[in-house]
Amino acid sequence: MLLAINDRIKGWLGIAVVILITLPFALWGIGEYFSDSGPRYAAKVNGSEISLNEYERAVSMQRRNLLNENNGKLPVSEKTLREQTLKQLVNTRLLEGVSFENGYRVSDSLLGQQIRQLFTVDGQFDRTRFESVIASLGMTVPMYEQTLRNELRVQQLQSVITNTTFITDEQLRELAALANQTRDLTMVTFNLDVFSKADAPTDEEIKAYYTANQSSFMTPEQISLDYVEITSDSIAANMQVDEEELRRMYDDYVAELSSREERKASHILISNSGDDAATAGQRIEEIREKIETGEDFATLAKVYSEDPGSAQSGGDLGWVQIGDMVKPFESALFEMQPGSVSDIVETQFGYHLIKLDDIRAQTADPFEMKRYEFEDELKRGAVASEFYDLSERLATLSYENPDSLDVVVEEMGLTLKTTDAFGRFNGEGIASNEKVRNIAFSPLVMEQGSNSDIIEISPDHAVVVRMNDYQPARPMPLEEVSARIEQIIKVQKGHEQTVEAALAAKARLQGGEAVDALQADGVTINRYKDVARNDREQINDPSVVREAFKLSKKGAEPAITRLDLFSGDVALLILDRVNMPEQLTQDELELVRSEWVRDAALRNVSSMMLAFKNQADIQMNKRLNKGEEDE
Numbered sequence: 001m002l003l004a005i006n007d008r009i010k011g012w013l014g015i016a017v018v019i020l021i022t023l024p025f026a027l028w029g030i031g032e033y034f035s036d037s038g039p040r041y042a043a044k045v046n047g048s049e050i051s052l053n054e055y056e057r058a059v060s061m062q063r064r065n066l067l068n069e070n071n072g073k074l075p076v077s078e079k080t081l082r083e084q085t086l087k088q089l090v091n092t093r094l095l096e097g098v099s100f101e102n103g104y105r106v107s108d109s110l111l112g113q114q115i116r117q118l119f120t121v122d123g124q125f126d127r128t129r130f131e132s133v134i135a136s137l138g139m140t141v142p143m144y145e146q147t148l149r150n151e152l153r154v155q156q157l158q159s160v161i162t163n164t165t166f167i168t169d170e171q172l173r174e175l176a177a178l179a180n181q182t183r184d185l186t187m188v189t190f191n192l193d194v195f196s197k198a199d200a201p202t203d204e205e206i207k208a209y210y211t212a213n214q215s216s217f218m219t220p221e222q223i224s225l226d227y228v229e230i231t232s233d234s235i236a237a238n239m240q241v242d243e244e245e246l247r248r249m250y251d252d253y254v255a256e257l258s259s260r261e262e263r264k265a266s267h268i269l270i271s272n273s274g275d276d277a278a279t280a281g282q283r284i285e286e287i288r289e290k291i292e293t294g295e296d297f298a299t300l301a302k303v304y305s306e307d308p309g310s311a312q313s314g315g316d317l318g319w320v321q322i323g324d325m326v327k328p329f330e331s332a333l334f335e336m337q338p339g340s341v342s343d344i345v346e347t348q349f350g351y352h353l354i355k356l357d358d359i360r361a362q363t364a365d366p367f368e369m370k371r372y373e374f375e376d377e378l379k380r381g382a383v384a385s386e387f388y389d390l391s392e393r394l395a396t397l398s399y400e401n402p403d404s405l406d407v408v409v410e411e412m413g414l415t416l417k418t419t420d421a422f423g424r425f426n427g428e429g430i431a432s433n434e435k436v437r438n439i440a441f442s443p444l445v446m447e448q449g450s451n452s453d454i455i456e457i458s459p460d461h462a463v464v465v466r467m468n469d470y471q472p473a474r475p476m477p478l479e480e481v482s483a484r485i486e487q488i489i490k491v492q493k494g495h496e497q498t499v500e501a502a503l504a505a506k507a508r509l510q511g512g513e514a515v516d517a518l519q520a521d522g523v524t525i526n527r528y529k530d531v532a533r534n535d536r537e538q539i540n541d542p543s544v545v546r547e548a549f550k551l552s553k554k555g556a557e558p559a560i561t562r563l564d565l566f567s568g569d570v571a572l573l574i575l576d577r578v579n580m581p582e583q584l585t586q587d588e589l590e591l592v593r594s595e596w597v598r599d600a601a602l603r604n605v606s607s608m609m610l611a612f613k614n615q616a617d618i619q620m621n622k623r624l625n626k627g628e629e630d631e
Helices: 011-021 052-069 078-101 108-118 127-136 141-163 169-179 203-212 232-237 243-259 274-292 297-304 327-333 367-400 406-412 434-440 443-447 478-510 542-548 586-615 622-630
Strands: 041-045 048-051 182-190 222-231 262-270 316-320 345-347 350-360 455-458 461-471 523-531 559-564 570-579 618-620
Touching (some): 048 052, 048 078, 078 586, 127 141, 141 586, 182 542, 222 232, 222 406, 243 367, 262 274, 274 297, 327 350, 367 406, 434 455, 434 461, 443 461, 542 559
Antiparallel strands (some): 041 618, 182 570, 222 461, 262 316, 262 350
16 A cells, blocks of 8 residues: 555655565465455454455555565565565554644655655656556555545654654763774684595494585575567567558658758858948959859959858858858758759848858668667567556556466467476576566465466566476485485584684683694684774775674683684684764764664654554454464
C-alpha cells in the first residue's frame, strides 16, 4: 500500500518509515481460506476494514517489487513474508488513522503539488506516465490520491517526532569525544605456514570427517524449466509496416536535405533610403550594365556596394541557407544557376545585384537504401508499446493460471520451451541470468510448482518459468573428495597449532614480558598510531579495527585479544593507548548530533507504534492466520 513512500521520504526518517511500514509480502493465493460464511476482510483496525482485495493487491505488488530489487531472489523466507503481510497492513492502517484523529490534514493543493513532483519529466507533468503507474498498481485515480494523501499525513506525524528529539550540549560533547577518539595498537601476527607442523591425516580421520560433514560434499542440485518468452526482436519480425508511411518519411527526408542546401553568394547593394533614394534605381541599373559588358563583379562591389560588411571582400556573403536572408533576396538566390547574376532585386535594404558563386547540398540516398532505417524507426515505438501490452497480458495469464503454462501458450500463441538442467550458480540460455536462477530455486517455483512472476531479463526480453524437472543434491563418493578433506584437516590442525603459539605468547605478555621479546621466525610485529574508528589506511581489515575499539584497559593488565585473520594466520591485538581528542570541530559535533537524533527518533517511532497498537481495537481474520500456519 505504501509502495511510493520509499521514493518520497528521504534520509533517516525514510529508513524508519520503511522499517515499520513497508510491505514485504509474498505472492500467494488467499481465496481458499474464505468461505461464504467467513469474514470478508483481512483485518479491522479501530473499525476500519482492510479488504481482501486490498490485501491481495498489496501482496502481489510487493512480492514482485522485492524480487526485482533483489535480482529475483526474495531476501526473506516465504513463510516470513506471509507472516508479515497482515501485520504490516495493520501498522499502515493504524498510522493513517492516528494521524487523522490527531488533526493532520493534506490540502488538495499540497496533494496536487506532490503528484506533479512525482510525475514531472523534463519540466512537464507526464499524464501518460501518471495513469500508467496507477494502472500498474491496480488502482483508480481516486484510490491513488487517497493513498497518497494518507501517506503524506503519516509523514507529518513522523516529522513531529523528529522535531521533538534532541540531545543536550554536554551529552553531545561526551558522545563526540568517544566517536572521535583514536587508539595506539600493536598487532603480533603468527604465520600459519611456519607454526603448522601437522602430519597428514589418517584414512580413519578422513572418513570420519567425510561422515560428519557430508553436507559439504554434495553434487549440486539441478533444475530444468519450462518457459515462455516475449522479445522485442520477435515482435518486430512479425510486425508489418505501412508502405505509404515509409514513402511519406522518405519525402520528408528529401525535403529536409533540400532545406539544408547552401549557396555561396556575393551581392552589390545600393540603398534606396536617405538623400540618394531618387537616384538609387538609376545607379543600380548602371552597375548592372557594367556587369553585362564584362566588368568584374567583385571589383564593382568594392567600388559601388553600400553594404559595409561585404563590400571590401568583393560583396562575398559566404554560404547561405534558406532562412538566412530576407525573403525577396532568398527567393532570387535559390532560383539561380551557379555563375549567373540576378536581375535587380528590391528589399527593405535597397536594390541588390546577386551573383551565385557555388552550390553545395547533400545527395539523397535512394529509397531502397533508406527504407530499412525508416522501418526501424516506425517499428521502435510500436514494438515498445506492443511489448508492454504483451508483458502485462503474460503476467496476468500466468498468475491467474498458476498450475500450467498451457493457457498462456494457447491464448498468446507463444512457444513452450525447456532449458537444460542447471544449478543455483550457473546455467545456459535464460538460465545464465542470475535473476532467473534465483526464481527457479524459489519456493514458489520449486516447492509449490507454480508459474513464476514475469521476469525481466532485459528491457526487451521477459519470461515466465515453471519447473520441468528437479534433481536433488547427492553425496559425492569419498574417493572423489578425499584429497580435499586431507587438505582441510591439515589446515585445521595447523590453525590449532598456530592458536596455541599465540595463546602462549599472550600468557607471556600478561606475565610482564615486552612485546619485542616475542620476535621469532614466523612472528611479525606491527605498531599503529592514532587509529580511528573508520581507519582504512593503516589497517585495511575493518574487523581488526572493530575489535580494537572493543578493547579496554583494566588496571595494570595489558588489554589483549586474539584474532583469527582471513589469511588463516592468528594475531594478538594489543591496546597501547587511548587518545581523546583535544578539540572538536563544529562539523564533528553536528555529525554526531544527526546520528544520535536519527537513532533516537527511530526508537521513538517504535515506541509510538507499540503504544498505538496497545490502545487500538485490532481484529485479525483468524482463518487467514490459520491458513498461513497450516502451510
